[in-house]
Amino acid sequence: MRFHLTDDQRALRTGVRDLLARRYGREALRASVDAACGPGPGSGAGAAPGAVVDRGLWRELGAAGFFALRLPEADGGVGLGLPEAALAFEEAGRALLPGPLVATHLAAGSVPGAARGTMVVTAFDLGGPLVTYLGEADAVLGHASLPPGEPVRPTDPLTPLHRVAPPSPGTAYDGLEEYRDEGSLLTAALQLGGALRTVELAVRYAREREQFGQPIGAFQAVKHLCAGMLVRAELARTAVYAAAVTADPGEIAGAKLLADEAAVRNARDCLQVHGGLGFTWEADVHLYLKRAWVRAEQWRTVAEAEEFLAERV
Structure with a gap:
């Protein structure tokens, strides 16, 4: 089975990367962080949190077909498949683009406006309340209305959280079983990015960083950290791409497991390479680690993936 990208797939990846670089580069990322929680510790932090979903960019993504990639052309979509969606979501993960991207993509065929990016659709993908x-969503995937909720201090400043009241007897928080595998795969692609x-x-x-007259990359310990990061990322890439091609639930669970591990451990090792600088608010490393922690809890956790795979053995 061949997993090499086609010319069209490479063009799609380049197009998404260029769009995000133009509309959500590092300056926009840091502006989002400042809007969400103030300029940071020691710099007047404590301002009231602001919206983190850029509605203008959301509509641009919709116009570019990001949310309608897998919607049939007869229904106004692009008519592509999971492999192409995985490539697009990988680029969104690479840019740390905030917002309920997976839920809105999955809602393209059921929630009017989701495919065009005029609706922001979230989901109960954290397996609980x-x-x-x-606070910024127009709809919840699989639910008829938006439930009331109380704000909760988030781990990731660009992933605001609300806690909703317990569901009534006989109902569930998520209602996402039909979307579980696709949501897991697309979240794995975000983690891969x-x-x-x-x-x-x-x-x-x-x-760039020098010590004792030479770049720190010349030191064996740093080389080993970077090499380990590359191995984890490439292993996760292979698993995500393969699962996107086969759409096999077991392979999707394995891809989510490997991508979660790669995202979290790579962010930790990246912080280690940066040393003291990596622990500062101004560095972007902590943002990747915090986002990886949140995504590791979405759609299917490591423990759930392990249990799912064990049952299939």
């Missing part, structure tokens, strides 16, 4: 982006980006950040810093 917490829901992301509830983050894992690959932290490799780039670590290698670039290791080349």
